[in-house]
Amino acid sequence: MAQETPQLVRGDEQRGSRTSVSRGLGSALLRRRELSIVLVTIAAAVYFSAGSYGSSFDTTNNYHIIMQYFAPWAIIAAGESMLLICGEIDLSAGFTYAFIPFVLTSFYNQGLDVPLSLVLAILVAMGIGLVNGLIRTVFNLSSFITTLGMGFFLEGMTYIQSGAEPQNPPITGGLADVLGGWRWSELVWALAIIVIMQIALSYTKYGVYAQAAGGNPLSAAESGIKVNVVKVSSFVLTSLFAGLIGIIDQVRVGSFDPTSGGSQMMFMAVASAVIGGTALLGGSGTVIGAMFGALLLAIIQNGFTLSGVNAYAFDVVIGVAVVAAMLLNVYISYLRRKYLR
Amino acid sequence: MSEEDTAADTPTAADSGFGAEALRVEGISKRFGPVTALRDINLHVRAGEVLGLLGDNGAGKSTLIKIITGFHRPDSGRILIDGQETALRSVAHARSLGIDTVYQDLALVDELPVYLNFFLNKELTLGPFLRHGEMKRRASAALDEVGINIPSVGAEVRALSGGQRQAIAVARAVNTAAKVLLLDEPLAAMGAREGGQILRLIDRLRERGDLAIILIAHNYSQVMDVCDRVNLLQHGEITFDRPSAETSVAELLELVHAEYRTA
Numbered sequence: 001m002a003q004e005t006p007q008l009v010r011g012d013e014q015r016g017s018r019t020s021v022s023r024g025l026g027s028a029l030l031r032r033r034e035l036s037i038v039l040v041t042i043a044a045a046v047y048f049s050a051g052s053y054g055s056s057f058d059t060t061n062n063y064h065i066i067m068q069y070f071a072p073w074a075i076i077a078a079g080e081s082m083l084l085i086c087g088e089i090d091l092s093a094g095f096t097y098a099f100i101p102f103v104l105t106s107f108y109n110q111g112l113d114v115p116l117s118l119v120l121a122i123l124v125a126m127g128i129g130l131v132n133g134l135i136r137t138v139f140n141l142s143s144f145i146t147t148l149g150m151g152f153f154l155e156g157m158t159y160i161q162s163g164a165e166p167q168n169p170p171i172t173g174g175l176a177d178v179l180g181g182w183r184w185s186e187l188v189w190a191l192a193i194i195v196i197m198q199i200a201l202s203y204t205k206y207g208v209y210a211q212a213a214g215g216n217p218l219s220a221a222e223s224g225i226k227v228n229v230v231k232v233s234s235f236v237l238t239s240l241f242a243g244l245i246g247i248i249d250q251v252r253v254g255s256f257d258p259t260s261g262g263s264q265m266m267f268m269a270v271a272s273a274v275i276g277g278t279a280l281l282g283g284s285g286t287v288i289g290a291m292f293g294a295l296l297l298a299i300i301q302n303g304f305t306l307s308g309v310n311a312y313a314f315d316v317v318i319g320v321a322v323v324a325a326m327l328l329n330v331y332i333s334y335l336r337r338k339y340l341r
Numbered sequence: 342m343s344e345e346d347t348a349a350d351t352p353t354a355a356d357s358g359f360g361a362e363a364l365r366v367e368g369i370s371k372r373f374g375p376v377t378a379l380r381d382i383n384l385h386v387r388a389g390e391v392l393g394l395l396g397d398n399g400a401g402k403s404t405l406i407k408i409i410t411g412f413h414r415p416d417s418g419r420i421l422i423d424g425q426e427t428a429l430r431s432v433a434h435a436r437s438l439g440i441d442t443v444y445q446d447l448a449l450v451d452e453l454p455v456y457l458n459f460f461l462n463k464e465l466t467l468g469p470f471l472r473h474g475e476m477k478r479r480a481s482a483a484l485d486e487v488g489i490n491i492p493s494v495g496a497e498v499r500a501l502s503g504g505q506r507q508a509i510a511v512a513r514a515v516n517t518a519a520k521v522l523l524l525d526e527p528l529a530a531m532g533a534r535e536g537g538q539i540l541r542l543i544d545r546l547r548e549r550g551d552l553a554i555i556l557i558a559h560n561y562s563q564v565m566d567v568c569d570r571v572n573l574l575q576h577g578e579i580t581f582d583r584p585s586a587e588t589s590v591a592e593l594l595e596l597v598h599a600e601y602r603t604a
Contacts, residue, residue: 216449
């Protein structure tokens with residue numbers, strides 16, 4: 001039974017010569033789910049640059065605008081995709097994004113210097129993830145409820161801390177350049193985090209354990225994997241990323257805004273991960289896929305703005321894209337079961 | 342029934358030809374509150390021998406497995422591994438002493454490729470990084486050695502048949518444990534052809550000569566095919582211990598039917 005379709009067997013390069021090009025592409029698409037989203041992203045970029053407003057799409061300034069959408073979505077999606085792979089989700093990430101800059105200013109306003117305030121703010125961000133993870137694992141409460149509660153809590157805390165007023169970031173000089181001040185620093189942060197997390201997923205035990213914890217928690221536990229440690233770590237990473245990009249993104253803007261981020265930011269990050277091929281029920285997904293998901297959404301957002309499409313239409317497109325991506329995911333899983341054996 | 346030869350530790354002619362005694366259980370009893378799950382169990386298995394452990398639901402099979410694998414502590418009696426009396430502290434402890442079990446659920450992760458399942462929680466690393474190539478090579482070699490036919494060690498376990506999945510779980514346990522292997526109902530929920538593959542796999546493991554196998558099963562005819570010796574567990578007692586060459590499916594069925602008639 002095993003040899004019926006050897007040419008489609010994963011990693012069976014020796015038989016590649018028997019494979020036609022179209023068949024090779026087909027099986028590559030089945031094997032690498034994120035490949036389909038890369039193709040769609042390229043298609044979207046080609047479409048918008050070929051349009052009548054293409055001359056304004058293909059400019060460095062416009063790439064910079066796309067980056068401003070892309071970087072926070074991609075960075076938070078890097079954490080969310082690890083959580084989704086573990087079978088969890090963090091609905092509070094967008095509120096962590098809004099809250100942590102004000103944690104920084106409150107430490108700073110109490111007389112601490114900027115680097116120390118920054119370190120403490122980052123530690124608070126990780127603490128938020130730790131609390132999310134511990135409530136999830138120790139009390140066995142679903143992450144949906146846990147992080148929903150955390151999201152409301154943080155939203156309220158953000159308004160209390162800020163007095164519902166925007167504040168000027170206290171960060172200046174070289175540190176500000178690193179943290180969003182330099183034009184492309186956000187992009188560097190996004191790419192660095194994506195690369196590190198993809199390596200962690202593909203080439204470390206943490207990645208294998210995350211997939212095992214989300215794919216079959218019972219088997220993982222029977223094999224001696226500390227499933228809860230893996231999950232809590234992923235919550236901590238997600239909150240860390242959300243807090244960090246909250247600071248960076250708003251240093252770039254030049255203002256800490258209590259109304260920034262929120263559920264919109266979180267939904268875009270989760271949508272990026274899902275469009276990038278991460279299964280909501282855990283077990284599989286990639287960080288690179290989430291990055292392309294974020295890039296696709298950023299390009300569509302920007303392209304719609306340039307072409308004068310109603311802003312509301314963007315949400316319609318995202319809605320359709322998320323559902324279509326999930327359907328595609330399910331269908332590809334079906335095809336994989338059928339052909340990749 | 343108790344007048345059947347219950348003396349599990351009496352050496353018989355068929356015992357010769359096997360290696361040293363890998364596991365011996367002596368006078369094991371276990372109670373859960375008012376319920377006596379196991380009563381004075383004597384059992385042994387030698388390297389290169391396949392022992393079939395038969396018994397109805399509730400006969401005490403799973404309690405006995407859990408004692409042998411270190412999950413439960415017995416109330417009385419002792420366990421000898423390689424002739425050494427040993428108090429099994431935990432499943433991990435038993436595993437470190439070379440006793441491993443393949444449970445019915447197999448403990449495989451569908452989403453991971455075969456070789457990562459094979460090395461699950463025992464990954465080979467260089468610094469913090471996984472040695473994918475080395476793990477693939479070793480998993481492939483280990484699976485070849487036990488004659489398991491899978492398309493590629495890079496294939497997701499999800500894509501494999503029930504028999505192949507079982508074979509991977511068995512090969513994994515053999516690769517790490519390799520002294521006493523307990524197979525819990527490996528033929529349950531498996532078609533005739535796949536069941537046949539597993540029986541051939543067990544045959545090949547027997548031929549290695551260094552592994553003692555305890556096969557827990559319901560299906561008497563399959564057990565008679567592959568086992569060297571058969572123990573029957575009834576109401577927490579081992580009521581029958583004989584080389585399979587000296588008994589028959591009919592005799593075993595008669596013993597079990599007698600149980601129903603007297604019940």
